[in-house]
Amino acid sequence: MSATSPAVIKQAQRTAASVRLVSCDALRRYVPAWENLAASALEPNVFYEPWMLLPAIEHIRDCEKIEVMLISGPPGPDGEEPLWGLFPLDVQRKCLHLPMRTLALWQHRYCYLTVPLVHKDHVGQVIDAFWRWFENNSLGCRVLDTNYLLGEGPFHTAWADSLIGRYVLVLNEHPRGLQMRAPSFESYLANQLSKKRHHTLRRGLRHLEELGRVGYREVGFIAHVEDWIEQFLHLESAGWKGRDGGAIAIRKEDAAFFRDITYAGFAHGRARLLSLDLNGNPIAMKLVLTSEDGGHIFKIAYDERYSKYSPGVILELEDLERWHSGSKINWIDSCASARHSLYDLISNERRVIRRTLISNGSQRGDLFLSALPLLRWVSHRFRTKEAQL
Amino acid sequence: MSNPAQLASPARTTSSSLETTARLVRANELAAYADAWQQLGDGALFPNVAYEPWMALPALESCDTDKLYFLLVFDLEERELWGFFPLQLQSRCLHLPIRNLALWQHRHCYVTAPLLHAAHARQALDAFWRWFETNQLGAHVLDSNWLLADGPFHDLWVDFAMGRVALMLNDFPRALYKTGRALPAYLEQVVSRKSQNEFRRRKRRLAELGALECQSAETPEAVDAWLENFLALEAAGWKGEAGGRALAAYKPDAVYFRAITREAFRRGRALLSSLTLNGKPIAMRHTLLAGEGAYALRTTYDETYWKYSPGTLLELEVMQRLQDYGQVKWVDSCAAPRHILLNRIWLERRMIRRSLFSDGSPAGDLLLSVLPLIRWAGKLIRPRQTLSYLQVSKHYQGDRL
16 A cells, blocks of 8 residues: 555645754754744644753663654745644664664653644644655654653644554553533532532541631742642652652652652743642642643642542542632643543543554555554563563 | 553543443334433434434445444443434455455445443443443454544543554544634635635636526525436536446435435435526535534536536535524534645545454464564555555445445
8 A cells, every 4th residue: 555645645746845864962943943932833732842851861861862843834924934834753672672763752751741842833834844855854764752742632633644554553642630620610520429428528628627727739949849849759758659660750860750740840831840748748739731721730649648548539629629719720631640530530521542553654564563562462462571572 | 651541551531430331232123212211312423414313324224234233332321312322343454365344334424433422421431432342243353444533532542442442544634614704814824825816716607698696595496406407417517427427427425315315304314406507507516514513415516617616616605504594503514625626715624544453362462463574565455546545344335346
């Protein structure tokens, strides 16, 4: 099957988008254009915005080689080429432990969404330029690994259209909690929580209040950010994440990354630092990163000694009430795993995340993706869990 | 990257296994459930008009009912129907001798989302998968045909599909019109001002040829006349050419079309519009209403007037009509991906996806894991003419192709 369908070819003749690979060091000079692009992206992705991606590049080198693809439109009257698309890419020698050069949308360990930034007025041109480049790319990659791409919404439909006729393998697809603004906080709760559940939570809060002064706090001054960060890192490492090695503070570079983005996010008005305090000590905390009209829950932590009062849920509900009374936020992506006990309970909707492998149309890429399911089957059947593909 | 969804255990709501009863019935027993079934259709999570009794029962007449099975999921006391899954047992899958169950896609069905009770959708899907995993029909593979791949239905479906071995055969967007914005503002965003002027100019030119009117059939007699006009107009155009898919070219299709249109009209579910020039229809549009949705089932136009784009002109009128209805939130084009007209004037897209799912048995898992390799080899030997998104399970293409 030919990889390029007639519709794509027709569009290709119209488009004048140019593609350029930029190494991480050269990236800083594109920041202003990049910020503009992020503000007019078809699907906002806070993880690929400069204030989050640059610290990630600096601190978290969990990949072999990062290249950032910039797709620009034809030069305007001032000679400047407008930035239309940005794809952070990770060039890998292996794909699922097998020797196949693969290009991945870069997903570092604190990245929960890999939707590239695509200007909303030039979606067709950008996606098309990407594929034309990828089909004959100079990096020798035959397979694209999308990682955690969004499996719904306007970007997805445009992307899916460009995949027609290509070899695609869905590696996993899962729904995760999404909180969508309801007419009011009360109606949100009424539709989401049963009366019984609501009563239980209220009782938890009452019992908590018997222990001392309960307060909800959102950091409002930059002078308080440092304290909040230290408290968060401490709270998180004291819990199960500290024990199983998932806490941020375990790695020095991760803590540095966390500090950087929290400061930068706060400075840009893009991070909300929240906590639920008991007698002035935080017992549940979360960091929410906001985009244009939505947000992503980046990290949560709570004090396990109080787990029977569900401090995490109390904080969530408190926050839901707050953003429902404001006007800016319309949705919050939980960034949680599928079937997450807290966020499946709290979220009124789901968003589908889909990871796929896509061939560039070469014989070897097509064959690799066709053989992979069988290899995986063999691997799952005859190998131990750790060695599975 | 960690892979939470990969081979996690399939969704299990422990409580729900005690909440449902599933019953497999044959085509001739279905009429007995028609009331409960219609009620389910009216309150379904996704209103799939093709699976409502008045569209599905007449479709049975022109197909092989021996192969059809219907899984009905009730609450425990069997007082309420929660799920309706029409299934077709097929002996071949992608031209290979693989016994499979497919979500039944009859010839006039453009989406195969099963009917699920909006308040009990999870339990109904759970019951379906439990039944499928141990089905007595000897099928290890489920062919979804053109399943809906977005919205709340998809979110739920994906939850149950997690951890199963599956193979996506095709995945395509098709045009969808979401009402809710005033039409001029909508068009402003979709087509250039130049094209809008062009539409107006063509309408003026057309009006110069005679009395131009947009009307819809409002009486049973008008419906009958509309139907005959539609069949004749369609047969006269490119769909009527040899090998084309005009309804009139195949008697059971014409019979079916007349039957469901009359029934839909009787139920107040049909919008039969036409653009007439001196009383003679030059473009016609058949739309079925389904709760908050609508399906643009078929359209046709008189080719002698092609340069005035009568189809587009009528489409714009119908969009306005559907806006005025108020209750209709979306209109499914039922069109092919990259449809020239509707992709141009309709902004939104709906994802349709055909996948195969294993029942979790070693045989099913192995089969679906080998299939991609076999397909790859098959394409090497015999390059396919049709694009993969056009392939539906063999039955759908009917006996004419």
